[in-house]
Amino acid sequence: MAHRVHRPKAAAPVLPPDSSASQLELLARIAGALERLSPAPMPLPDFRHCLAAQWRRVGQSAWLEPVTTPHCIDADDLVAVDTQRELIDRNTRQFVRGRPANNVLLTGARGTGKSSLVKAMLARYGGQGLRLIEVDKAHLADMATIARLVADRPERFIVFCDDLSFDAGDASYKALKAALDGSIAAATPNLLIYATSNRRHLLPEYFHENAETRYAGEEVHFGESVEEKVSLSERFGLWISFYPFDQDAYLAAVARWVERMGGSLPSTGRAREAFEREALQWALQRGSRSGRVASQFARDWCGRHPRSRSGA
Numbered sequence: 001m002a003h004r005v006h007r008p009k010a011a012a013p014v015l016p017p018d019s020s021a022s023q024l025e026l027l028a029r030i031a032g033a034l035e036r037l038s039p040a041p042m043p044l045p046d047f048r049h050c051l052a053a054q055w056r057r058v059g060q061s062a063w064l065e066p067v068t069t070p071h072c073i074d075a076d077d078l079v080a081v082d083t084q085r086e087l088i089d090r091n092t093r094q095f096v097r098g099r100p101a102n103n104v105l106l107t108g109a110r111g112t113g114k115s116s117l118v119k120a121m122l123a124r125y126g127g128q129g130l131r132l133i134e135v136d137k138a139h140l141a142d143m144a145t146i147a148r149l150v151a152d153r154p155e156r157f158i159v160f161c162d163d164l165s166f167d168a169g170d171a172s173y174k175a176l177k178a179a180l181d182g183s184i185a186a187a188t189p190n191l192l193i194y195a196t197s198n199r200r201h202l203l204p205e206y207f208h209e210n211a212e213t214r215y216a217g218e219e220v221h222f223g224e225s226v227e228e229k230v231s232l233s234e235r236f237g238l239w240i241s242f243y244p245f246d247q248d249a250y251l252a253a254v255a256r257w258v259e260r261m262g263g264s265l266p267s268t269g270r271a272r273e274a275f276e277r278e279a280l281q282w283a284l285q286r287g288s289r290s291g292r293v294a295s296q297f298a299r300d301w302c303g304r305h306p307r308s309r310s311g312a
Helices: 019-037 082-096 114-128 137-150 173-181 207-212 224-234 247-260 270-286 291-304 306-310
Strands: 052-058 061-066 104-108 130-134 156-161 191-197 214-216 219-221 238-242
Touching: 052 137, 061 137, 082 104, 082 114, 082 130, 082 156, 082 238, 104 114, 114 130, 114 156, 114 191, 137 156, 137 173, 137 191, 173 191, 173 224, 247 270, 247 291, 270 291, 291 306
Parallel strands: 052 130, 104 191, 104 238, 130 156, 156 191
Antiparallel strands: 052 061, 214 219
């Protein structure tokens, strides 16, 4: 007689708890952790009373930091740049009044007043709603963020990029190209970009790139390397060029800064000749005649001749 083998009954499967509820709880906890880790948004400066700000970034945190004492310059203190002053003043005046205006690229010799003219516009039009935001080249990728932060403000903003240039292979210039004229997003009407540079095309130029140039009859077709470099500066609607000072312009700048710093110029004759000779020697030692060198000499001279402050 065959014996039946008794096998134990299989245990009933243990069903997991409500999986949908547990997943929602897990997602909520993850979202909460990410929110706690993300940096809290920094409040905007009170641009009703703050004339200037600097864009700061530390790690994942970025914010507009108010400048309590902006460096404001009287445009009339800058000599030998009358044409340049008129161009940037006209463009800025149009912008402040809500009229069409261009992004501006100021290029040329160092120390000739490029940055000073931008600061002078803040001094001249700050009372009419103009504000200045300084952005370092390393943070140009944040341009779109800055534009969104101030888009609904009633003030008019100039984003100021000083001493702008890019090395070969530096891809950060693409962010600037997009901010100027290359993004699908429309330009923010209350924001312009003013940049200064010693290079007109902002990128280094090499002799071998000329070999890419082709000629078709009377037409000149530049190679891709040159076209890429020119395309960035062309996105600025207004180019303003600055040139080295000649001797007369330099001495005029020295005289203006001495007066501006509270000094009195030596009277005509030997004293004036000695003063100008010393100013020219100062420039020769620095290898440059410029407004910056003129202001440096004036500061040194007024410091060494305290009696001149009282007019003696």
